[in-house]
Amino acid sequence: MITILCVDDEPDMEMLVMQQFRKQIRSKEYAFIFASHGQEALEKLAEHSDIKIVLSDINMPEMDGLTFLSKLKENNITELKTIMVSAYSDMDNIRTAMNRGAFDFITKPINFDDMDITIKKTLSEIEVYANFRHDREKLIAIQKDLAIAYEIQQSMLPKKENPFPERKEFSLHGLLQPAKSVGGDLYDYMLLSANRLFFLIGDVSDKGVPAALFMAITRTLFKTHFDNYPNADLKEQIIHINNILARDNPSFMFVTVFACILDIDTGLVEYVDCGHEQPLILRKATQEVEVLKKKDGGLPICLTEDFPYFSSTFQLNPGDSIVLYTDGLEDAHDVDNVRFTIEPSKQLLKYALINEEPTKVNTELLKNVNSYIGDANQFDDITLLTLKYHGKQ
Template identity: 40%
Template structure:
């Protein structure tokens, strides 16, 4: 059962208290109202501080020691969410206007019509509840916004800020977060024998849980990649580690590749992630074959197959998340993989890694127009120079 609304009645007339209790007895018995009484504004302030949880103040204007108009100025200092109703002499518009200017929600006139008073009380309480609900929503929105800001900082903190400087190849990545922080990330790892590891991933869900899961995934991926050379084995090990104690039931799609600049070998494995785009030096564009692995964190002891190709000088590989292919325009149409094909079809071998990544973002934004971005857009491009 809900607690009764607590109403503070402030009036120096001694007969008002028994009369109020008698006329409102049905609502008191029903547990709708409970009443607290004070003889003047000073007593009312004491009651407000002593009682707590006062929902509404019903106050006369003319009282000794502190009048009702002065009391109206003091009430917000105790609790700005309390709603006040003034009892005024009939036709006293000057005091009524002053009371309304000082924060009174409504007024009733003397002699008090208790039926009208009860209607006024209900209207005032309804407004108060709507106000409190609005404040609750505001607090929740502030909390959500704070959470998203934390998640955004986590997300940005793990992205590479510097890229390898090597005459044999170029690599460049970028991530543009959506309004609601998702779980995209990319990473570049310097491995033994001059090889590099390239990872791009998309965590399910949004907010702080996704950001924390993303950080765990990135840390595990980096740690495992140092000790294992095969991308398939790396994904298998990371999957088992993520699945342990995965109380949040989150998962992550990952494409992890190892590039050997000395030979041009590009070996990759996919855990439920989109197929990379290969742009040959002659402008031919194709999707690399998928390796049929499922997202990491779903089930333990999974096997992840890997595939190997050889990049020739001038070739480019583009890794991306579904924020690229599923970006929508104002008509609701998606960019799709065809959009990626069209970006690079006939591209020159002189298209460098940063140019390729920047071109993806440029064309996706151009396609979206005024449409909102609902998912992170992430792209990581590798280009072989020699």
């Protein structure tokens, strides 16, 4: 039921309104409250918080309609829709009323059919505004939830520039820049023993909140398994994690992973490639950027149970680095929708960053791709994990 406040000093107005709108009143579509001037109208508004529309004459004793409109604004009563009533010849005051915030007007002598149409039009506007406000509040709530989700997701990822300051044999750094409030990329690292370092990077097939949830599950599984079984075989661990994720996957999501274990004493890296991008190896001796040769058969995790993942190795020599990245780096697009590719990053690494520490490598690579993206929307999450091997000290 819509409550309407009718403000008019003519004594027969109440009777006419109640007669003309008797059907709507009887069906509880409308309810009317009456006041004879602006001051009384303000008092009625204070008593009845459910009033949605005000029908107000302009020329009234004690407080006229224009002053009443000003008082509504002073008291910050802005959600009401006010329809002003005056003689057709009183256009100057009607214009003033509209400039002071009136929604619409009708002229005297009152045509009650026109009044009904005007009320319905006003109610339609009220409904549009109410829906807008509801949607806005939902959007604000979603944005708050996403902000919290972003903080939670970021807190799950290691962010220290030098996470193992006591270890001089290596240094590493990771960063993640999501395309949306939250994303599906992940990285992690942990010491499994005094001479074994585990590190990985991953990319969930989707984006946004679903990908972020899948990312959290995947990272938790990796962290739990390698924490609990630090001496277990790398490929067997990944086979086990794949089976857990693939067993119940109604959304058919998957995650590409590149997982490694560094032998800190020798620089030998054992890795399992689960359909991920080819890492870049920065060779100190030759000052070249080497693309790790891709092995066949590394399906992304969660596509099928019991997939026979296998491990391979490559050698890091003192001064060498390895750069792991997700496809957001090479698939970035500029405002003309031209793909960035991996070549600019390889050139930057070779000529400016090949001897630098991981933190600088990552920040400069990210700065370079962000400069290329410019005013375009970021296409995908961008994640970098760089490890530099210093060798035995």
